[in-house]
Amino acid sequence: MATLWKSRYAQRTQRMGRSIIRELLKFTAQPDLISFAGGLPAPELFPTERCQEAACRLLSEHGAQALQYGASEGFPPLRQFICDQMSRYGIYAQPDNVVITSGSQQALDAIGKLLINPGDRILIEEPTYLGALQAWNAYQADYIPVPIDDDGLCTDKLEPALRSGPKFMYVLPNFQNPGGTTLALSRRHDVVALSNRYGIPIVEDDPYGALRFTGEHLPPLVALDANLQATVGLNGHGYMEGNVIYLGTFSKTLAPGLRLGWMVAPVEVIDQVVMAKQGMDLHTSTFTQMLAYEMVKDGFLDDHIRLIRKVYGERRQVMLDALQRYFPEGCSWTRPDGGLFLWARVPDWMDTADMLQEAVRFKVAYVPGFAFYSDPNRGRNTMRLNFSCEQPEKIEEGIRRLGKMLEQHMADHLPKVVAVPATVPG
């Protein structure tokens, strides 16, 4: 009878698949393997004690509320806290501009539900966050990829892409996943200006923004857009009336296991998302929302973020130094100012997906870069390396193994420079 089900969902799930990544990463579940493949925060930094105190207090003082159904838009004090927190980054939202989501992954799904009809085209960075493609493939989206370089989205290539009429553009300005790149300030202004000129809204995904190790914080697109709206007199009804949906999360600052993210948008958009969210899961766990609020309400988050920044910044440096030391000539990589990932390129003729099994024999793993492209034939010579989750000595050792594997592979497979035979004169 299972065939009956299959006939019912066949056309849908072809597009949802990407199971090749799951299959590839199954190899990597070995105890002595050093994995740069995951996207996990460092578990030793999780605030478990703070969480325990908060859970005890919460259940003593507000147990019945924490375990009951709640509002679809989220726990009001947490929404207020998020507003206060975001105002430091120049985002002046009211709680009505905020909906709590079950991780920012759910926000991506809600955006798909609200905005994407089959065949709609979404402008994406190339490469981009795999989870966004997964969420939107289910709505049968098509993509208009625009490349990134070391300064993020190549805005000089943006206009032709905008002219072809995407429903919205999806941008990760800070320490992009997977690229590790940061969108330069002048390009941020370009993105916002072009968005307004062409009437194409922006979905700004900012999971890592608070985790900057080096350099100065840059204003988020949603803040630049709000300024622009005010300047040209389009914004008569308050600050959050603009062209940007902004996504934030506690996954990288508190803990991903709580599944807590948020969306900031004009009230009209939030109202629609709240309606959609009722059908999606009624609301995000009251318990985890109140627990997070209990953890952060007295100013704990700033100190904790400082700690995370310090540790990840050190690990990034270890990885950069090791890449310099161990990676063979012909390879290059980004130097992220924050976040969890960097992006490495090997020579064009190499295929990182094919090489993953070799890497696993060397007891090291990564994510083959093609996974982050809408067209899996692209990015074949790239890989994403996570530096947040392994200890420094493991990072050093893992990059050493990876470098060795690459050298070996090059030695075994390097295309020989074949002497072109002199053409026989006719």
Next chain:
Amino acid sequence: MATLWKSRYAQRTQRMGRSIIRELLKFTAQPDLISFAGGLPAPELFPTERCQEAACRLLSEHGAQALQYGASEGFPPLRQFICDQMSRYGIYAQPDNVVITSGSQQALDAIGKLLINPGDRILIEEPTYLGALQAWNAYQADYIPVPIDDDGLCTDKLEPALRSGPKFMYVLPNFQNPGGTTLALSRRHDVVALSNRYGIPIVEDDPYGALRFTGEHLPPLVALDANLQATVGLNGHGYMEGNVIYLGTFSKTLAPGLRLGWMVAPVEVIDQVVMAKQGMDLHTSTFTQMLAYEMVKDGFLDDHIRLIRKVYGERRQVMLDALQRYFPEGCSWTRPDGGLFLWARVPDWMDTADMLQEAVRFKVAYVPGFAFYSDPNRGRNTMRLNFSCEQPEKIEEGIRRLGKMLEQHMADHLPKVVAVPATVPG
């Protein structure tokens, strides 16, 4: 600029709406009002102490795991626990047949994502669970309603509906929301036989099955279907290969604020749902999953369910007695054997949506029945009454107020029996 967004989602959200219910129920947020409108479990029964102990222990012993990302299919020991629990109800599933969802609302959304294309028709009970309609409206489903009576879905009306080719049928066999009705055993066999004859799968939603106050437990459709598959030799690969997706939840037995439900289905279906769930929210909170497991793993759930049954059973009886005492002639209601709700009918000419404001003046509230119909012009003389969430003396008093309101309304509005004038002979 918000108009820009509006133009982008307009066609979608017309169908997601149903905000009329939210608007109606806004009236009911008054401290001295007795509300039968919610669908809330009794908060005084929440196992807050047990939850507190479990949270402390969990964070001491497995804090890093509980706060980290987890598998999309859910926490394995919890899936095993669910299998053990369900086997008592004749459902012999393996953990591979189970995916943990963020409440069973998310399972409904996942089903929509997997199975519903715009214009697909879903066979539903009439009335049915509002949240399912909300979830599936977003996928632009159409509906084929089949009425229920005191024995649940009217299976004698099922065949013509199945012949018109629904994608699947959606059935709540136990203490239906909103009807409070239970599908009779012979009808369960009919539903399963017809499902197999016409090749139309079943989505069986069973949030209240464990909360039976009176009568004998009846086998779930998924168990009857598995038996039938085995009998006719269709099931060669184990028990869970059938025609039914079964949905369960901890919302009514532990606490809704945790947002924990589950889906049981053939492995092939589960694999697809897990893929979809990655795009929806990556996974349900590791923390709440491990917390629930920590709460129930030593056999606490049975005792706790016994307590809930006892309390809700008493409240149901108080409501039934009060209805008998205070509701005017011409009204009728169901006598649920379990669950949280009963369903009342007033005379045909009355409109419960129109009357809600009157009821609020009498300091009592309910959900107008039309909300549970795919066609809001139907069920206008019905209402859903929740008996789980108010104390017995409040239930008695609330029904007294509601009866008084109905009497008053009848006296003010009863269509006069107009004497038909004798026709003048020609």
